[in-house]
Amino acid sequence: MASTLRMLSILAALLYFSGTTAACPGELRVVVVVILATDQHEKIDPRLTEIAAEVKKREPTLTGFEFARMINQPVKVGQRETVKLIEDKTLTVTLEKGPDADDKVRLTVRPPTLGEITYTCKTDKYLPIVTRHITKDKSRLIVAVMVKSGSTK
């Protein structure tokens, strides 16, 4: 009897987690990576090598890039979601249009210190957004936004 209850509990937990992690029909996953760039050091996270190179082309003073946080936010088409980034800063994201034949989606984002930006981008590719927000430890906030493919059921 106890073993049966335990097995049922595990099954319920699996169903619960599968329900919370898997996207519902018509729902996509927006991945937001929080990056802190600084001129205080030159350490670059290996995962941020490409972003660091591109940012340094525009902002040569930023030499250090730190991977701070990753948010995986499910969004439905036409639904507006708010993502907490760091400290008290948030990013609002709206999935305007789902993937087309070229796996491109349209998003509207509002990063900290910036107005709303609407763009179309291919899935699984990141768009870096360098904000003007400076954190308490004198780092500049950068967010990279990506929509995952294959998350629609």
Add this chain to the structure above:
Amino acid sequence: MTDPLRPPTPRPELLAAYIDGELDPATAARVEAWLLTDPHACELLDEQYLLSRSHREFWRAVSPPEPSTARWNHLFNQIDKRLQQPPASPAQPLPCRHTPPPTPARRWSFTTSVSLAIALALLVIVTTWRQQRPERDLLPLQSPLAIPVVETFAVLSESEIEINSVHAQDGSALVVGDSVLRQPLVLANIHDFALDSMQCDEDGLLPNVPMSNGSMRPMILAPMDSVRD
């Protein structure tokens, strides 16, 4: 005071020896002369006679029977035979008691005793072992036909879970999860991106979107000349 002409009074032990006939003739004559002259000695003699008779009866009752002459002769003959035998050689081993071989009945009894002892020892060991086992081992045995349920902790695979939010310093602690934390970020190129619309911020500034240079990846860059926390 004693009379020097009177013979000395014999000791009472002489009267006892006189009654038992153990005195030599000279001493016995001297005791008889004393009895004739001393009336008190006659009273002593009568008392000693009664005492000696009771002693004799007592001795007769407790004395072992006297061996007969034939018995004495048989005993003396055996002693003579032993003395005539040659002495034993010191090199020869001393005679020992002969142990007869065990009979089948004795062998069966020995085997049974050993078996019972082993069985008793095993019983004690098993009983002690079962008392020291934990309670869960003493549960009633299940039917051999019952299928044992082996509980394992199922671990989700990479495709079964997605991490909703995690700090970068905690990402290395994840066993499974989103591969975003483990793979380099792939940026969109100029063909993957199209800017649809853009609004000014609160200061009325528009971010830079450098896309003219083909070697650069699309990026939205807020100008720093109006930095405001």
